[in-house]
Amino acid sequence: MRILLVEDDLETQAHIVNSLGDSGHVVETAASGREGLRRITEGAYELLIIDRMIPEIDGLSLVKAVRATGAPVPILILTAMGAVTDRVEGLEAGADDYLVKPFSLSELSARVAALGRRRPMSERSAELSVGDLTLNRLKREVRRGQRNIELQPREFQLLELLMLNAGRIVTRTMMLEIVWDLHFDPGTNIVETHISRIRAKIDSEGDESLIQTVRGAGYVIRDN
Amino acid sequence: MSYATIRRLLASTSFRMALLCAGVVVAAFALAALGTWLVTKVAAERTARERVQLEMSLLQGEVLQFGPEAAIVAIQLRARLPGAYRYRLVDGQGRIVAGDLPIDTRDPGWSMHYAPETPDGGVSPDFVVLSQPLGGGGYLAVAEDLEHSEWARYAVLRTLLWFALAALILSLAVGYFVSQRTLRRMQEIFLTMERVGSGDLAARVPARPVVHESDLDGLGRNINAMLARVDALVRNLRRVSTDIAHDLRTPLTSVVHDLEAAAKPAQPEVSKLLESAQRRLEGVLRTFDAMLRLAEIEAGTARSRFTDVDLAALAERVGDAYRPDVESAGGRLDVLAPEALHVRGDPDLLAQALANLIENALKHSGERPCIRVKGLQTGQETMLIVEDDGPGIPHDSHAEVLKPHVRLDGSRTSPGVGLGLSIVAAVAQLHEALLTLEDAKPGFCVKLAWRVN
Numbered sequence: 236m237r238i239l240l241v242e243d244d245l246e247t248q249a250h251i252v253n254s255l256g257d258s259g260h261v262v263e264t265a266a267s268g269r270e271g272l273r274r275i276t277e278g279a280y281e282l283l284i285i286d287r288m289i290p291e292i293d294g295l296s297l298v299k300a301v302r303a304t305g306a307p308v309p310i311l312i313l314t315a316m317g318a319v320t321d322r323v324e325g326l327e328a329g330a331d332d333y334l335v336k337p338f339s340l341s342e343l344s345a346r347v348a349a350l351g352r353r354r355p356m357s358e359r360s361a362e363l364s365v366g367d368l369t370l371n372r373l374k375r376e377v378r379r380g381q382r383n384i385e386l387q388p389r390e391f392q393l394l395e396l397l398m399l400n401a402g403r404i405v406t407r408t409m410m411l412e413i414v415w416d417l418h419f420d421p422g423t424n425i426v427e428t429h430i431s432r433i434r435a436k437i438d439s440e441g442d443e444s445l446i447q448t449v450r451g452a453g454y455v456i457r458d459n
Numbered sequence: 460m461s462y463a464t465i466r467r468l469l470a471s472t473s474f475r476m477a478l479l480c481a482g483v484v485v486a487a488f489a490l491a492a493l494g495t496w497l498v499t500k501v502a503a504e505r506t507a508r509e510r511v512q513l514e515m516s517l518l519q520g521e522v523l524q525f526g527p528e529a530a531i532v533a534i535q536l537r538a539r540l541p542g543a544y545r546y547r548l549v550d551g552q553g554r555i556v557a558g559d560l561p562i563d564t565r566d567p568g569w570s571m572h573y574a575p576e577t578p579d580g581g582v583s584p585d586f587v588v589l590s591q592p593l594g595g596g597g598y599l600a601v602a603e604d605l606e607h608s609e610w611a612r613y614a615v616l617r618t619l620l621w622f623a624l625a626a627l628i629l630s631l632a633v634g635y636f637v638s639q640r641t642l643r644r645m646q647e648i649f650l651t652m653e654r655v656g657s658g659d660l661a662a663r664v665p666a667r668p669v670v671h672e673s674d675l676d677g678l679g680r681n682i683n684a685m686l687a688r689v690d691a692l693v694r695n696l697r698r699v700s701t702d703i704a705h706d707l708r709t710p711l712t713s714v715v716h717d718l719e720a721a722a723k724p725a726q727p728e729v730s731k732l733l734e735s736a737q738r739r740l741e742g743v744l745r746t747f748d749a750m751l752r753l754a755e756i757e758a759g760t761a762r763s764r765f766t767d768v769d770l771a772a773l774a775e776r777v778g779d780a781y782r783p784d785v786e787s788a789g790g791r792l793d794v795l796a797p798e799a800l801h802v803r804g805d806p807d808l809l810a811q812a813l814a815n816l817i818e819n820a821l822k823h824s825g826e827r828p829c830i831r832v833k834g835l836q837t838g839q840e841t842m843l844i845v846e847d848d849g850p851g852i853p854h855d856s857h858a859e860v861l862k863p864h865v866r867l868d869g870s871r872t873s874p875g876v877g878l879g880l881s882i883v884a885a886v887a888q889l890h891e892a893l894l895t896l897e898d899a900k901p902g903f904c905v906k907l908a909w910r911v912n
Contacts, residue, residue: 244709250716315705315751322807323764337712337744340719389779411780418807420745421780421814428783451722451734 236260236351237279241271241297242286242313247336251284254340255347268292275301282350285330286313287321295328302329309350313338322418341452345404363398366458368437368445370398379437389414390433397446397456406453430454473641477634481627488623492616499615503608507587508569514544515589515601522593530599531557544603545586551596564590564600572602584609644675648682659759660690701754704747711747715740749882752811756885761805768804770843771796771834777813778832781821789827792817796834800841802909804890812886815879816845816905824849824902841909851903852896883907 252262265271269291287294312330314321363370367380377384392414411417522530534546534557546558572586584606654662664679722733778794785792824847833844887894897904
């Protein structure tokens, strides 16, 4: 993916460029809001990563400026920690996702992947499938082969999230935000517990689980 | 004027002072009236005596010079004059030969007769009487009634009482107006202090342009100066702590990223160590996060984004997040919130506060914790309650634990940064909810209560 990173801290910039470069993305950088705006109007990017606090034009105004042009490019906003209202303001300005500093680079990679346009499955399709596991979003049914699987509402939401991002890592934080609407880490085993319950329900004995744990990053569902 | 206004008025120092002054004024007038009454009475009697004495000397002179018959004529002549004395001339046989004084005063010398009865049954005014024997067994009595001076005395007294009444009304009226003014000023100061108490350090006593500053204006000005100073100090303190957290954040984040990058290609033992270092640093960053968050909450900026929050749904959601942990510790977590409970607030901050409370309960209630999260609505209050069955907190430490970084000795062994309850306190204050810590017997109970308007 061709990504523009607007961030004034050079060290953070370097880390992000390296990390996303490793995942095969092409990352260009801008150190100020003005430079960012100039580059956005010149180049075609598939994703914008914008820091909230940047010189000249602040992050929020930049997001608003981009949205004012009607460009559908996904935007990930980076906010300073502790800023209670930043998240809501960022999303209201038109950002698609946000990440609170400090974040781990694997978290960033996962978010970037999730925002990417090349989704394996359309978000609108009613039926999602990975191997012989299917999930019908309208009927709220889950089947593994011929077997009907009963899931609790949260378990269903979690599996749906994983299947929408099949083949890509979904981080703990993303799960907490989307499934539980918790915008801070409660530091509990809630995610692990639900994942193990889902595994127990969807996997057949002896087989390798469809949901794999990616150490230090999150979970991914993929057909083996 | 309503009962409440009167009560408020009576409670004000200035009106009490005015009442006291009015009382003193009335007492002074009463004393003056009494004094005047006594003094004029004595003075009137004395002048009457002097005049009667003079008259007696004149008459006796006439008797000596011209004989008793001349005195009879003289008395008859004098008695007709306006403002005349009263006389009684009795001869040796005891017959009244001149005068109409209705008092029989055989005894010589002075005597006072207060409201003596007249022969026709009426009451005559007070008399001061001088009686002198005459040659041949008769006697002469000269008297003056005190009606005149009494009338004057009553007039003075009445005037004094009218003035006393006027002074009373005037001082009460002045007291009322002055009190209204001071009460308004006091009310302004009171409201300002209340706002400051609830965390709004920007509140100030409204200043008025006045030519001659009153003591209350001075008090308000001094309070404002003090508040400005406190505000500046608090801001400064907040800025210093957030600046530290803020400045250390970027280098620490870089270290975390370095560690993350280094852990990937490293050997398993090394990468394990690197990951552990990374986790510890993330812990440090979380503490900073909590500090910055606390500062932000206390600054109150989130108030502008308040929305309608259902506490019951929030309790379910946050309860769900902690249930697996509580259950894996062998305990149970129940959320009892049967109906929707709406308050105005920031859903994220309220979730964080509730999470901190549950985490706190989980951390401090030992093995097999039993935690209850209750949401309920009484007539006046919407309440969110977190109870546990742990050892609780000693009552005298309740205020302490709400301060940042305070951890009671017993909890030193469990992890945490000591910001949990202080964040709850800050969130409660931001939402104008009353936070109370109680002994649940056994256990600890934290209650957040919103007044229903």
